[in-house]
Amino acid sequence: MDAKLIVDEVRLTPILISDPPLLNVQGVHQPYTPRLVVEVITRGGVSGLGETYGDGVYLDLARPLAEALPGRSVTDVNALFALAEATDPGRDPGSGSGAEAAAEAAEEAGVDAGGLRGVRTAEKLRLSVVSAFETACLDALGKTLGLPVHALLGGKVRDSVEFSAYLFHRWATHPAGGPVDDWGAALDPAGIVAQARRFDRAYGFRSFKLKGGVFAPEQEIAAIRALAEEFPGRPLRLDPNGAWSVETSLSVARELKGVLEYLEDPASGTGAMAEIAAGTEVPLATNMCVTTFEEVPEAFAKGAVRIVLCDHHYWGGLGRTRELAALCRTYGVGLSMHSNTHLGISLAAMTQVAATLPELHHACDTHYPWQTEDVVTTRPVFREGRLTVSDAPGLGVELDREALATLHRRWREDDGRYRNRDDAAAMRTAHPNWTPHTW
Amino acid sequence: MDAKLIVDEVRLTPILISDPPLLNVQGVHQPYTPRLVVEVITRGGVSGLGETYGDGVYLDLARPLAEALPGRSVTDVNALFALAEATDPGRDPGSGSGAEAAAEAAEEAGVDAGGLRGVRTAEKLRLSVVSAFETACLDALGKTLGLPVHALLGGKVRDSVEFSAYLFHRWATHPAGGPVDDWGAALDPAGIVAQARRFDRAYGFRSFKLKGGVFAPEQEIAAIRALAEEFPGRPLRLDPNGAWSVETSLSVARELKGVLEYLEDPASGTGAMAEIAAGTEVPLATNMCVTTFEEVPEAFAKGAVRIVLCDHHYWGGLGRTRELAALCRTYGVGLSMHSNTHLGISLAAMTQVAATLPELHHACDTHYPWQTEDVVTTRPVFREGRLTVSDAPGLGVELDREALATLHRRWREDDGRYRNRDDAAAMRTAHPNWTPHTW
Numbered sequence: 040m041d042a043k044l045i046v047d048e049v050r051l052t053p054i055l056i057s058d059p060p061l062l063n064v065q066g067v068h069q070p071y072t073p074r075l076v077v078e079v080i081t082r083g084g085v086s087g088l089g090e091t092y093g094d095g096v097y098l099d100l101a102r103p104l105a106e107a108l109p110g111r112s113v114t115d116v117n118a119l120f121a122l123a124e125a126t127d128p129g130r131d132p133g134s135g136s137g138a139e140a141a142a143e144a145a146e147e148a149g150v151d152a153g154g155l156r157g158v159r160t161a162e163k164l165r166l167s168v169v170s171a172f173e174t175a176c177l178d179a180l181g182k183t184l185g186l187p188v189h190a191l192l193g194g195k196v197r198d199s200v201e202f203s204a205y206l207f208h209r210w211a212t213h214p215a216g217g218p219v220d221d222w223g224a225a226l227d228p229a230g231i232v233a234q235a236r237r238f239d240r241a242y243g244f245r246s247f248k249l250k251g252g253v254f255a256p257e258q259e260i261a262a263i264r265a266l267a268e269e270f271p272g273r274p275l276r277l278d279p280n281g282a283w284s285v286e287t288s289l290s291v292a293r294e295l296k297g298v299l300e301y302l303e304d305p306a307s308g309t310g311a312m313a314e315i316a317a318g319t320e321v322p323l324a325t326n327m328c329v330t331t332f333e334e335v336p337e338a339f340a341k342g343a344v345r346i347v348l349c350d351h352h353y354w355g356g357l358g359r360t361r362e363l364a365a366l367c368r369t370y371g372v373g374l375s376m377h378s379n380t381h382l383g384i385s386l387a388a389m390t391q392v393a394a395t396l397p398e399l400h401h402a403c404d405t406h407y408p409w410q411t412e413d414v415v416t417t418r419p420v421f422r423e424g425r426l427t428v429s430d431a432p433g434l435g436v437e438l439d440r441e442a443l444a445t446l447h448r449r450w451r452e453d454d455g456r457y458r459n460r461d462d463a464a465a466m467r468t469a470h471p472n473w474t475p476h477t478w
Numbered sequence: 479m480d481a482k483l484i485v486d487e488v489r490l491t492p493i494l495i496s497d498p499p500l501l502n503v504q505g506v507h508q509p510y511t512p513r514l515v516v517e518v519i520t521r522g523g524v525s526g527l528g529e530t531y532g533d534g535v536y537l538d539l540a541r542p543l544a545e546a547l548p549g550r551s552v553t554d555v556n557a558l559f560a561l562a563e564a565t566d567p568g569r570d571p572g573s574g575s576g577a578e579a580a581a582e583a584a585e586e587a588g589v590d591a592g593g594l595r596g597v598r599t600a601e602k603l604r605l606s607v608v609s610a611f612e613t614a615c616l617d618a619l620g621k622t623l624g625l626p627v628h629a630l631l632g633g634k635v636r637d638s639v640e641f642s643a644y645l646f647h648r649w650a651t652h653p654a655g656g657p658v659d660d661w662g663a664a665l666d667p668a669g670i671v672a673q674a675r676r677f678d679r680a681y682g683f684r685s686f687k688l689k690g691g692v693f694a695p696e697q698e699i700a701a702i703r704a705l706a707e708e709f710p711g712r713p714l715r716l717d718p719n720g721a722w723s724v725e726t727s728l729s730v731a732r733e734l735k736g737v738l739e740y741l742e743d744p745a746s747g748t749g750a751m752a753e754i755a756a757g758t759e760v761p762l763a764t765n766m767c768v769t770t771f772e773e774v775p776e777a778f779a780k781g782a783v784r785i786v787l788c789d790h791h792y793w794g795g796l797g798r799t800r801e802l803a804a805l806c807r808t809y810g811v812g813l814s815m816h817s818n819t820h821l822g823i824s825l826a827a828m829t830q831v832a833a834t835l836p837e838l839h840h841a842c843d844t845h846y847p848w849q850t851e852d853v854v855t856t857r858p859v860f861r862e863g864r865l866t867v868s869d870a871p872g873l874g875v876e877l878d879r880e881a882l883a884t885l886h887r888r889w890r891e892d893d894g895r896y897r898n899r900d901d902a903a904a905m906r907t908a909h910p911n912w913t914p915h916t917w
Contacts, residue, residue: 041624114625115633117834184623185480186553191630193797194554332808340779358632362804369771369805395556 043083044112044183049105049172050078053093054446055457056412057218058380061207064252064282064475066466070217071457072380073450075101076414076443079175081113087179088438089171090384090414091352093450094459100127100168113176113183116358123165123172163331166355173356174388174434181433188391188434192357195394199425203246203276203402204238205378205409206231206266208253214469220411226254228262232269238408242421245273246300246402252279256287256478260294267298274300274402281307281327285314287478292319300401301346301375304328313341322346326353326377332363339370346401348377352385357392364398376403383407383415386426387434390419394428414443482522483551483622488544488611489517492532493885494896495851496657497819500646503691503721503914505905509656510896511819512889514540515853515882518614520552526618527877528610529823529853530791532889533898539566539607552615552622555797562604562611602770605794612795613827613873620872627830627873631796634833638864642685642715642841643677644817644848645670645705647692653908659850665693667701671708677847681860684712685739685841691718695726695917699733706737713739713841720746720766724753726917731758739840740785740814743767752780761785765792765816771802778809785840787816791824796831803837815842822846822854825865826873829858833867853882 055071073093080086091097103126104119111118124130174188181188189195208231211224225234231249238244247266251259259277266275281304283291288305292315295302301322305315309328316323324346329338330353338344347367351360367374376393386407393403402424415436419426429435450458466473494510512532519525530536542565543558550557563569613627620627628634647670650663664673670688677683686705690698698716705714720743722730727744731754734741740761744754748767755762763785768777769792777783786806790799806813815832825846832842841863854875858865868874889897905912 112629112633114629117632117635117836121635121836190551190553193556194551196556196560332804335808336778336810339775359804362801365771365798365801366805366808369774371775397556397560 043081043085044114044180045082046079046108046111046113047082048080049108050080051098051101051105052076052078052443052447053098053450053458054414054443055449055453056380056382056410056446059218059220059222059409060210060213061250061409062209062253063207063250063462064280066462066464066473066475067210067469068380068462069457069460069465070213070215071449071453072460073458074380074382075171076384076438077101077105077171077175078438079108079113079172079179081179081183083183085179085182086438087113087175087177087182088384088434088436089173089175089178089388090382091167091171092379096164097168100165101171103128104168104172108172113179116173116176116356119169119172119176120355123169127161127165129161160331162333163353166331166359167352170352170354170356173358174351174384177357178433185432187430187432188357188388189394189428192361192392192395195428196397197394197428199427200390200393201246201402201425202244202405202421203248203274203424204235204242204244205404205406206234206238206247206249207409208250213465215465218411228258228265231262232265235266235269239270242408242424244421244424246276246424247273248276248278248303248404250280251277252282256283256291260291263295263298276300276303276324278303280304282476283478285311288315289318292321296321303348309334309338309341309343312338312343316342316344322373324348324373324375326350332366335366339372344372346373346375348375348404350377350379351388351392352379353377357388360392361395364396368398373400374398375401378404378406380406380410382410383413383418383436384434386419387415387429387436390426390428391434412442412446414439414446482520482524483553483619484521485518485547485550485552486521487519488547489519490537490540490544491515491517491882491886492537492889492897493853493882494888494892495819495821495849495885498657498659498661498848499649499652500689500848501648501692502646502689502901503719505901505903505912505914506649506908507819507901508896508899508904509652509654510888510892511899512897513819513821514610515823515877516540516544516610516614517877518547518552518611518618520618520622522622524618524621525877526552526614526616526621527823527873527875528612528614528617528827529821530606530610535603536607539604540610542567543607543611547611552618555612555615555795558608558611558615559794562608566600566604568600599770602792605770605798606791609791609793609795612797613790613823616796617872624871626869626871627796627827628833628867631800631831631834634867635836636833636867638866639829639832640685640841640864641683641844641860642687642713642863643674643681643683644843644845645673645677645686645688646848647689652904654904657850667697667704670701671704674705674708678709681847681863683860683863685715685863686712687715687717687742687843689719690716691721695722695730699730702734702737715739715742715763717742719743721915722917724750727754728757731760735760742787748773748777748780748782751777751782755781755783761812763787763812763814765789769793771805774805778811783811785812785814787814787843789816789818790827790831791818792816796827799831800834803835807837812839813837814840817843817845819845819849821849822852822857822875823873825858826854826868826875829865829867830873851881851885853878853885
């Protein structure tokens with residue numbers, strides 16, 4: 040194999056990025072959220088970039104994988120899965136510090152720092168780590184060869200990718216202090232509509248997704264109705280992250296039939312989703328009950344979902360995302376794309392893979408417009424709700440090392456408060472006795 | 479996109495290659511079998527190679543696709559599927575010369591020149607044509623970049639690929655004349671064992687597959703038993719190409735339980751296969767009831783097969799073969815590889831993709847040792863039943879232009895007798911009233 044494609048070094052840089060006080064069923068976004076930037080540097084001197092979750096459980100897996108990579112080729116992305124498993128410290132009986140242990144601990148704590156992703160397993164953690172390494176390898180490969188990542192994935196089938204505006208109920212400021220933006224509070228339907236108007240004006244988004252599960256379903260139904268009135272004919276989605284019972288979900292679906300493009304994870308678990316699906320014509324989407332390949336067969340067999348939200352961080356990278364698309368195509372299940380808080384590296388990766396998927400018939404989610412900081416030199420610009428697919432080598436983004444250093448310093452200097460995302464803990468700074476609501 | 483990756487020209491060369499009188503349920507291999515060699519030549523002057531079925535129905539689809547390719551990048555393999563559909567002459571209402579019409583005609587004739595592949599559809603024909611174009615594009619891309627095709631598919635996960643010996647009942651010579659080899663006849667268990675011994679000696683194959691559906695099941699059971707006695711512990715497969723009833727299949731499975739690695743397509747159709755699967759512990763494999771993605775869900779839901787034989791010619795190329803592998807992994811279905819009569823270009827493609835599939839736990843089928851002619855300059859050599867995975871750029875094979883010209887001349891000078899493979903017609907030259915047997 041070409042020596043210039045051999046990995047010389049892997050750099051891991053955990054960072055803390057500003058995040059607004061966005062509300063969801065599990066609480067509120069912390070003022071700062073951990074992310075991990077992965078740099079794969081080849082002997083040819085090319086640096087490939089990847090980005091994923093930055094909580095401790097992910098770092099624990101990323102470090103030994105980073106140590107194992109030098110000497111391998113950046114073309115060897117198929118081998119990353121076995122390598123991640125082999126280097127998982129949890130595989131060493133007795134160490135107790137690996138993904139299995141971390142997953143168990145996280146499950147016991149009842150918190151999913153990875154972002155509302157169903158039951159956490161060691162496999163899920165590993166796949167999220169692999170995703171950043173795979174993306175970084177493909178970026179390095181593309182930069183070396185002078186090819187965009189989409190060309191390494193078989194080529195783009197569209198020149199721009201559509202994204203949806205991601206609407207959140209939110210506070211104006213974080214209760215414990217932290218970064219402040221100029222969006223203000225949005226705590227009722229009028230606030231949501233105002234937020235949507237700004238997204239529409241600033242970026243031209245055609246689709247709107249409302250994060251639900253925050254207020255009583257009646258209020259969230261009212262917000263969707265208000266959006267439908269303000270933006271007639273535009274695709275609208277509602278996602279309460281599994282906060283509702285089957286009965287509530289069916290009642291909301293009845294209310295919003297014909298109004299919603301899809302209803303995302305109204306209830307938790309494949310069984311509940313299947314019950315709801317059987318009782319409504321509103322298409323159900325998920326990024327909670329189907330987030331790994333092993334969760335697919337039961338959900339598809341039960342007809343629990345009509346749309347799966349892909350997410351290369353969840354599924355193990357861009358190649359696996361394409362495999363999920365093939366699976367959905369085979370089973371006649373639709374495809375959309377999920378987002379969690381992320382920066383420009385991930386956005387570039389999302390755009391590159393989305394460009395290659397003929398099966399993607401829904402606008403992709405992205406939190407990106409909420410982010411005021413980034414580690415890439417040039418922030419991409421949404422126009423008419425779309426991003427142009429970069430044909431530049433690799434992902435088409437460059438690292439802003441100064442910005443990276445600043446955000447890493449914030450992580451280093453953090454007293455442990457924000458290094459692991461915990462929306463419930465953030466909520467309890469304002470409401471000490473808060474527990475998640477369900478309806 | 480890099481100008482040197484743009485397709486400048488596509489050359490299609492139909493050829494007729496010598497084939498021995500191998501027997502199957504549909505008759506006997508003709509003395510000559512049509513194949514199509516696809517060359518995709520880039521503006522950089524690099525020639526990429528692909529190989530597929532060469533019957534008229536495939537040529538009719540390949541020609542307009544070849545005309546549409548110049549000006550596109552060899553990286554744009556995802557777009558080939560839509561392009562093949564758009565250029566299918568059958569899409570033009572009234573032309574009647576396209577894949578739909580051809581598929582209908584072939585179905586009416588009750589013959590499947592594509593090789594025992596279930597009901598023929600326009601989609602299946604198109605995918606087989608696309609496969610050769612995709613392979614040729616990847617070969618050209620790899621040669622341009624200095625990377626083996628496996629690296630373009632995410633990298634090999636093994637350094638050699640195991641193949642199985644493909645045992646056939648056969649005649650010593652073709653009844654109507656034609657090429658003669660030194661294998662002699664094999665028309666009983668002793669003949670099959672002798673054939674297997676030679677394969678073992680010459681190439682070191684560990685696995686043996688017997689093409690069945692030729693003689694009464696009792697005789698084929700006896701042949702398998704004789705192989706098991708001669709080669710204790712070696713994986714053995716039997717494939718009657720759907721020639722048996724459910725009852726016969728169950729009876730054979732009872733007889734050969736514990737002897738067979740798997741039983742391949744004992745009966746035709748997903749329903750029959752599911753009935754058999756429910757009644758035996760012998761794993762069932764298929765390359766007949768599951769040969770496209772749309773056939774997957776029913777077969778998996780019914781538990782009709784435990785192993786799917788991938789075949790990049792069937793499934794639409796190397797990328798789609800990897801998608802099938804992901805599907806099988808997801809549903810806990812095993813993966814093996816199918817073969818039809820093919821030359822060294824296809825063998826190289828099979829080896830490259832097989833090298834990238836962690837899910838491949840069975841030796842691949844190949845007819846290759848039966849072929850005495852080739853269009854590549856160096857014939858690969860099986861050692862211990864395996865082929866070393868080439869790390870040379872592209873597929874790692876070069877075209878022997880003289881050999882290609884010779885085999886193309888044979889095709890040009892053919893009076894129409896062999897340009898479309900028809901095993902039944904070949905059988906009727908010896909037995910004019912022959913019709914396929916079923917048991």
